[in-house]
Amino acid sequence: MAGTVARVTEITARSDTSFEDAIQVGLARASSTVRNITGAWVKEQKVELSDGAVVAWQVDMQVTFVLED
Template identity: 90%
Template sequence: MAGTVARVTEITARSDTSFEDAIRVGLNRASATVRNITGAWVKEQKVEVSDGNIVAWQVDLQVTFVLDD
């Protein structure tokens, strides 16, 4: 019986630009280490505030990748 098995791992990424950039930073870094990434789920979003201004955007991602045979 043929099938596919995937694994999910959680990572956190930060950006000083936006949530979208934080996602891109996280996935680019994960893909340097992990093969066969098929998707990601944004589990949580956070901002860091200093003097009333947003200074950093952070995302917690659950990254899915297919295991090699």
């Protein structure tokens, strides 16, 4: 019987630029230690404020990767 098994892990990433950059930073870091990443789901987006201005963007993601045989 052939098939594929995947695993999902949750990560959090931050950026001082944007949500898109936080996603890129998180996926780049995850792919440095995890192989076969096939997708990610951004569960939450948050910002950090200082004196009413946004100073950091954060994303919580579930990253899916296929397990090797």
